[in-house]
Amino acid sequence: MEELGKRAMAGDMRAASRLIRNIEDNIPDTHKAIKHIFPHTGKAHVVGLTGAPGAGKSTITDELIMAIRKKNKTVGVLAVDPTSPFTGGALLGDRIRMLRHAEDPGVFIRSLATRGAMGGLSKAVGDGIHVLDVMGKDVIIVETVGVGQQEVDIINHAHTVIVVLVPGMGDDVQAIKAGLMEIADIFVINKADRDGAKKLYKETKNMIGMGKWTSGWEPPVLMIESVMEPHSFARSVAELYDKIEAHYQHLVDKNILVDRAHRKVVTELNDALKAAILDPVLKKLMADGEMEGMIAKLKTKATDPYSLAEEVAQKYMKDI
Ligand SMILES: Nc1nc2c(ncn2[C@@H]2O[C@H](COP(=O)(O)OP(=O)(O)O)[C@@H](O)[C@H]2O)c(=O)[nH]1
Numbered sequence: 001m002e003e004l005g006k007r008a009m010a011g012d013m014r015a016a017s018r019l020i021r022n023i024e025d026n027i028p029d030t031h032k033a034i035k036h037i038f039p040h041t042g043k044a045h046v047v048g049l050t051g052a053p054g055a056g057k058s059t060i061t062d063e064l065i066m067a068i069r070k071k072n073k074t075v076g077v078l079a080v081d082p083t084s085p086f087t088g089g090a091l092l093g094d095r096i097r098m099l100r101h102a103e104d105p106g107v108f109i110r111s112l113a114t115r116g117a118m119g120g121l122s123k124a125v126g127d128g129i130h131v132l133d134v135m136g137k138d139v140i141i142v143e144t145v146g147v148g149q150q151e152v153d154i155i156n157h158a159h160t161v162i163v164v165l166v167p168g169m170g171d172d173v174q175a176i177k178a179g180l181m182e183i184a185d186i187f188v189i190n191k192a193d194r195d196g197a198k199k200l201y202k203e204t205k206n207m208i209g210m211g212k213w214t215s216g217w218e219p220p221v222l223m224i225e226s227v228m229e230p231h232s233f234a235r236s237v238a239e240l241y242d243k244i245e246a247h248y249q250h251l252v253d254k255n256i257l258v259d260r261a262h263r264k265v266v267t268e269l270n271d272a273l274k275a276a277i278l279d280p281v282l283k284k285l286m287a288d289g290e291m292e293g294m295i296a297k298l299k300t301k302a303t304d305p306y307s308l309a310e311e312v313a314q315k316y317m318k319d320i
């Protein structure tokens with residue numbers, strides 16, 4: 001496993017792919033590889049791209065790759081898709097799009113779908129980013145679905161977060177208010193050809209105008225031209241990349257990059273603790289059937305969740 005880490009660091013794409021598959025499948029030994037590469041991580045600019053399924057994230061990512069390559073930078077893409085376990089995260093359309101970059105050694109695209117119910121998606125995303133990072137990719141784009149229960153807190157893993165909104169998908173100002181406002185560094189209004197795009201753009205801009213931006217960065221709102229108009233689409237995505245770079249520069253200039261790095265390691269430590277402590281206990285409780293017993297007791301109110309958790313803690317964590 002360590003060997004895989006070494007090879008990924010040397011830029012071996014097959015080794016990197018294997019590692020990402022192992023991360024996805026939560027193969028315990030994978031930690032050995034991550035231990036090996038961790039000291040060499042932290043060089044890439046990690047860009048999170050989030051929004052509802054079908055918002056056009058992959059379409060934008062595809063064009064962003066072009067814009068980034070034009071600036072002679074290398075790109076890694078991690079398409080996180082917990083919603084489609086059957087396709088392994090990659091939809092047919094995504095696969096076709098990926099082919100466009102297949103011949104370019106400066107581009108590495110992988111999807112990440114975590115199988116199994118025990119969460120761990122955040123850990124997988126963190127580790128996946130590490131792999132792309134040590135491959136030497138300058139920019140890493142992490143595409144995540146920004147709605148629903150399995151939402152990844154991309155803010156914990158990315159330096160720059162882009163939120164993609166589209167008209168007619170419930171992305172009204174209410175939705176923006178509910179949390180997205182805090183995490184977005186850049187807002188993108190996509191599907192400009194659709195009714196309501198201009199209205200959504202104006203509403204989002206108004207919303208931003210009312211916010212207080214203590215960090216000195218007011219999130220820009222960008223309208224991405226319709227993908228059906230390839231030239232203007234490419235131009236507006238290139239503008240998006242300019243904003244992404246400007247944001248990174250802002251993080252550096254204002255010394256905010258260190259805060260984001262702090263948040264990132266705290267998240268990673270939490271994820272690792274969970275994997276080392278909580279997950280094995282949960283696994284044991286499930287294997288023993290003890291979990292079922294506890295659930296039954298709770299349903300009849302024979303006991304409460306806190307008493308049960310304390311019992312488990314006493315049994316497995318004797319020093320605490
Ligand atoms: N009408 C319209 N459709 C678009 C636009 N951009 C992307 N789409 C379509 O929206 C669908 C979902 O796009 P995709 O990039 O896979 O969305 P994702 O789920 O957010 O990654 C695809 O059928 C795209 O062709 C656009 O500007 N206008």
Ligand SMILES: [Mg+2]
Pocket residue numbers: 057058059079094143
């Ligand atoms: Mg997609």
